[in-house]
Amino acid sequence: MSLFNKLPKLMLIAGLGSGLLAGCSNDKEPAAGSSGNTGEKERGSISSTIYDRGSVPNGMGTIEDNMWTKWINENGPANLKFVAIPRWESQSKLNVLLASGSAPDLIFEFGTSIRNQMFDQKQLMPLDDLIEQHSVEYKALLGKYPQLKQAGIKSDGKLYEFGRMNEVYPLVSVFIREDWLDKLGLQVPTNEEEFLAVAKAFTEQDPDGNGVDDTYGIGGFEFGDNAGLFRYIFNANWVNLGENGEIEVGPERLQKEAEFKRALYEAGVVDKDFLSDKDGSKSKQDFLNGKIGIYAFMTNDYMGFASRELDTLMTNVPDAKLKIMPLPKTSAGQFTTVWNNPVQMTAVVNARAKNPEAIMEYIDFLVKPETGRTFRYGIEGEHYKLEADGKPVILDQEKYKNEVSWASDFGMVYSRLEEGKYGYAETQFDEAIPAQKEALRLFREAMETYMTDLPVGEGLTHSEHMPQLPKELQVKFSNVTAAVHDIYTRAIISGSKYTIEQAADDAQKQWETGGSAEIVDWYKQWWDKEKDNVLIWSDFYEIYEQQQEAFKAE
């Protein structure tokens, strides 16, 4: 008898087997009734996720069992049990935990799409009543920052997410080599033509003076830190806010960006092999070795930028002087680079959580500045001291690194600015260290240059506040954006064989056949329904102004 003749029998056996297994996998616990009786302040027991980044030093225990988890259990309002979620694989780990009914009560997750997915699967608990009845601290925070509520509301109009307020500052800074400009007698470029001319001069006139033709005007053309630069310059995004408050979806804005990139490419001001530099590391290294004149960095963390990139550049090329460059004016208008997300949602509650009240108490505990400060600086007197004006100073860097530096994920709902002046990025720099002093100068310059009321060149809003398309539309959308991107890349490098006009036609065709009608419809409907709830860039600018006012008042 062949395998095929036996197949039905085998499948029957297998089926029976799995049926048995399914039979015994039913959840034992019935949905618990609310733990309503107010027995005076009995400590609740809850479980919570904590990211594991593999960074707990040797001898400090594990991320779910260490001095900080003990500290939380001793000082917090509830008994906490932590479940480690590997940072990179958080989605699959959470899926498994949720599907098997063993997910923790409180789930911390940065990924907007992961949280949205949990909401779509009805795994989340609405929080409005909980906050209304049981919260003090978080309720006060919501009162102070209504945006936190706005951002946490899902499509059914209820609040599902806890979050924190972040300081608004530029996420990307465009650096230009001021020493090169001076040497060649040039000005910071303010429009497309000047940009091209300066990049050309940087490439051809040997600005580093070593007599070798080894410099480029601009780096990171396609991948890496710089990736968004040209998109920001032209606001070349798929979803945009139109003139009259309407939403615009489509590839039309991409053409001008491609045109300019093509001009730069053909002028030879960029490494011809930019497509093979997949993570932009070659280009970044070139910049740090003083071979590139204009380069955009992810500077979400200027302190980190100071100790890594800036320090390396200052060692390699002591003469290098950087300057922050505003985005040039173009035929599409003038824009500013992307900002940090000030209203960041970070936590949700499992719909099966049995003790929501204790969760609320715990969130209230985490939101308090004293608690948040502990996860940033450690225990007062042991890891840091407060100076007369309230500035926290680390007592012993080595001890801090070993015991505190990895604890920041415990503070995911903590709004740093609640600490006052010393929560702001500007006060974190140590001017005694040359690289940090330089970084502070650049940070201030970047704030001044990019925090303007010019529209942000990233379309409608920060990606973390964009809605998620339904699954099959999302697949179509990803496919069509990838295809259009390829079309334009081809147009950038193909010279006369493939013009931008042809590419724009092809892109339009691709878009029309790739599901544009459905996608546009979906976004339009979403916008019609939600536009008053969605936080957009102008909201963030308002937050920025408030924050700066508060900062200056201190």
Place this chain on the structure above:
Amino acid sequence: MRDSRSEKLFYLLNYVLLTIIALSCILPLLNVIALSLSGADAVASGRVTLWPVETSLASFKSLFTGTPIMRSFWNSVQITLIGTGLSMLVTIMAAYPLSRRQFYSRRFFTLAMVFTMIFNGGLIPSYLVVQNLGLVNSYAALWLPGLVSTYNMLLMRSAFEQLPGEVDEAAKIDGCGETGILLRIVLPLSKPMLATLALFYGVGYWNAFMSVMIYINDTAKYNMTVLVQNMIKSTSMIQDFADPTMLATMTPEGIRSAAVIVMIVPILAVYPLLQKYFVKGVMLGSIKG
């Protein structure tokens, strides 16, 4: 016999091709070694290629003090040794009867096992099974569900079948039972096969990633693959960095390279020891050895 011109050309091409392939394997490894032994500045500005620049052991030092690598290394060793032992044991116990012609329903059992190669339950059902067996958070969850690789079992079965039947007839006449035949005749004659399969299993357990990540919740029990993966990948989670203190947990490239080295050295050390068996190796059909 002297080689003809075309044969010489063929050999030349072979050598060139194999050299290129060998280099493509060795060069990245050398690069990682060089990175792990270089200073942080040199790594950041891309001055390190195949030889360490500003040589220092700082990366290894921070790796051993600043991360739980020793613990996870020890976990990997346990998972691998015990897992390989168990898998080999059960594979032998499955392959031997299936290789006996007198075993009545061997065809049925073979097909039943082959069936599992084609169909499996998927992640969540597997997890539910493991969870309900109470294996979550224990290494048994890594060992039991994949105890026997069907493919390896088939390899072993056909290796056993190749042994001439006269040998065990002779053993039987001398008074050996089935166990005796297995232990004294079949296994000693199949050493190359056993060594090779043990290596297959060993490498599999050493590299175990998904299973550890899914089934093990206690980070003290993580093995090196999960730890190293976490160290490498956490670096690129942009959204975390809204809070700059998060950056403190980022692992610099030198340390990550050092971790990769620590992870691959044991396997590199085992290969040469087993190399002589590979020459004999495994076969499924046709003739070798």
